[in-house]
Amino acid sequence: MMEGESFTLNSDLTEIKDDDVIQWKYEYYGDTLIAEINKRTDRIAVYDDVIDGRFRDKLKLNNQTGSLTIIDITTEHAGPYSLQINGVRKRKINIGLIGSVTSVSVKEGESL
Template sequence: MNLPRQQIQMCLFGDTDAVKSVSVMEGDSVTLQADTELQTKDLIMWNFGTNRSLLAKNNRETNYISINDDVPDGRFRDRLKVDHQTGSLTITNTRITDSGLYEETISSETHTKHRFSVTVYARLAIPVIISELPPNSSSGSSVSKCVLLCSVLNVSDATLSWYKGTSVMSSISVCDLNRSLSLHLECLDDSYSCVLNNPISNQTTHLNNTELCQPCSDCAFCCDASEVVARLVLSVLVGAATVFVLVYDIITSRRGEKEARSGTRRS
């Protein structure tokens, strides 16, 4: 199943400045570079965030590069690199907190700006699939049908989907940080896949319905746990009642034989 590995788009910032959106997986490196021919005397400055904290300065005329990786709060320490020739800024071992707006200012005979909106996505967990008893179903049903539950914990800005082949059966999305997602599907007679994806990656769990979806008469785990306990209790009660009846019959029979012997002696 081919899902998008990267999402890059253009949008407008303010009235005139274009912003290039770049997505990167947490832990990977990302390089920000404008498609601009640099001049020998260019002075390049990189700023970050709404406060425009100065991250780096590259003076091509004096071959001097200054990196301020302790700003704004030390989050970039030892993770910034500047290329003197291209003017690019590279962030290594990216973190979620690196997401934000980066601005490159090139000053010489002209004054130009390039802006990059960077989004760092967390690595995705693998979805887990379990089976559940369908609502209002009978434990003795011979219909090969059950309800599948696909779930994943602590995800951000991602979508959880059920696929039948390449067709989406249902999906649910979350934009918040560290949320849990779960999605039900009634399983019948096909193979399914549960997919968790964000704009640049995905995790897929494949399922053949014979692995979890069996007739409840043949498959104990399709039945609700409370129903299984009830069956066990009922079996114990039936067994106890049977023993009681047998003991009662034995006692009654022996009592009758004793009374018969006593009557014979008196006669």
């Protein structure tokens, strides 16, 4: 992947259950919540003004699967992300951009 492209952080869910709370966090700055689907309260939100506004107009949350897409990715979006479902951390994804080269790592047994 090159800078300027979009990158999707997959939840691996095919559908969201009625009582699910799905949270995506950017861990580089201490578990900062950047997107959330709360089916209990029927709320879907992206928090793109957090940190220094680096995610402003860059986040697209899929309300069917809970996957999160970062649009026009740059080096300032590099770092660890985590997915929590109902308060349990399900996966951690590390995005590293070096110039125009992207590396992605996930925990063993997880898909991307």
